[in-house]
Amino acid sequence: xxxxxxxxxxxxxxxxxxxxxxxxxxxxxxxxxxxxxxxxxxxxxxxxxxxxxxxxxxxxxxxxxxxxxxxxxxxxxxxxxxxxxxxxxxxxxxxxxxxxxxxxxxxxxxxxxxxxxxxxxxxxxxxxxxxxxxxxxxxxxxxxxxxxxxxxxxxxxxxxxxxxxxxxxxxxxxxxxxxxxxxxxxxxxxxxxxxxxxxxxxxxxxxxxxxxxxxxxxxxxxxxxxxxxx
Numbered sequence: 187x188x189x190x191x192x193x194x195x196x197x198x199x200x201x202x203x204x205x206x207x208x209x210x211x212x213x214x215x216x217x218x219x220x221x222x223x224x225x226x227x228x229x230x231x232x233x234x235x236x237x238x239x240x241x242x243x244x245x246x247x248x249x250x251x252x253x254x255x256x257x258x259x260x261x262x263x264x265x266x267x268x269x270x271x272x273x274x275x276x277x278x279x280x281x282x283x284x285x286x287x288x289x290x291x292x293x294x295x296x297x298x299x300x301x302x303x304x305x306x307x308x309x310x311x312x313x314x315x316x317x318x319x320x321x322x323x324x325x326x327x328x329x330x331x332x333x334x335x336x337x338x339x340x341x342x343x344x345x346x347x348x349x350x351x352x353x354x355x356x357x358x359x360x361x362x363x364x365x366x367x368x369x370x371x372x373x374x375x376x377x378x379x380x381x382x383x384x385x386x387x388x389x390x391x392x393x394x395x396x397x398x399x400x401x402x403x404x405x406x407x408x409x410x411x412x413x414x415x416x
Contacts, residue, residue, distance in 0.1 A: 248334040248396045250359040253377070256331020259400070267311035271415035276304065278371045281317035281385040288312035294397045296364070296389070298379055300328060301404035305364075305381055307389055315388060320367050320380035328377050332400045333357040335393055347376065353386035357399055364389070364399065 251257060270282055292310025299305075300321050307315040322328035335355045342354035342365065352366035357379075366387070367373075367380025379401075381389065 246396075248336045250336050251333055252360050253329035253358045253362055255358075256329065256333060257398070259332050259398070265311045266308070266313075266409045266412045268413040268415075269306075269313045269409055270316055272316065276316075276318055278303075278318050278320075279369050279382060281315065281382050283315040283385065283388050285309075285314045288314050294393050296393070296397070296399040298328075298399060298401045299404060299406065300330070300401065305379065307392070309392065314392070315385065317381045317385045318369060320369050320373055320375050320378075322377035323374035326376045328375070328379060328401060329358060329362060330401050330403055332398050333362070335395055335397050335399065338390065338393070338395065340390060351378070352383055353390040355390065355393060355399075 268288070270284055272282055289310040289312060294307065294309050297306045297308070298319065298321075303319050303321065305317050305319050306313050335357065336359075337354075337356035339354050339356075340352065342351040342363070343349065344351055344361075346361065351363055354363045354365040356363050362377050362379075364379045364381065364386070366383035366385075367375070367378075369380055369382050373380075379399075
């Protein structure tokens, strides 16, 4: 990994884990939906002597990465504007989701702290969800670094373990996903990040291909200037 971790600092807040905000998430162009209409419009232009419009650029698929190939992130693109207020202990199976006061659009980034066993999701720098997680056991550890979402499958089933992985979002080409799990103390995964199923469903609904998940082991940004709660 490059020096972006150097920009991460310990947070002194009461939360188990505070994530990051990231600008510049990739946008997907659903060109195939508009293709017939675009072709009809181009034919009409030619018939009337007008130059045909240039075709829309093809969608760019995020590059798949192995667990040992995390992507680089510019620390200047990371910004936290608000964190959720979480009262009391945050136990396995617990999660919060609150989009009130957050922008309805904007780049989404997921942050995962293996040491704190916590995942946070931010939209445009505003934390909208957090959950306690399961992660990889010592023989199959979860990777660290930044990885884009390259596949989404609400009804995914592991082809290695024949196990359901609801609301799965692929992070690496060698099989690391974020997905719904029975999050209980003492359980682990084969490298994936497991979150409560209802939380996984909410997370699945707000992400798109190209959104980034950042996995660390105790590294956090300074959120001393971030707003707490709504």
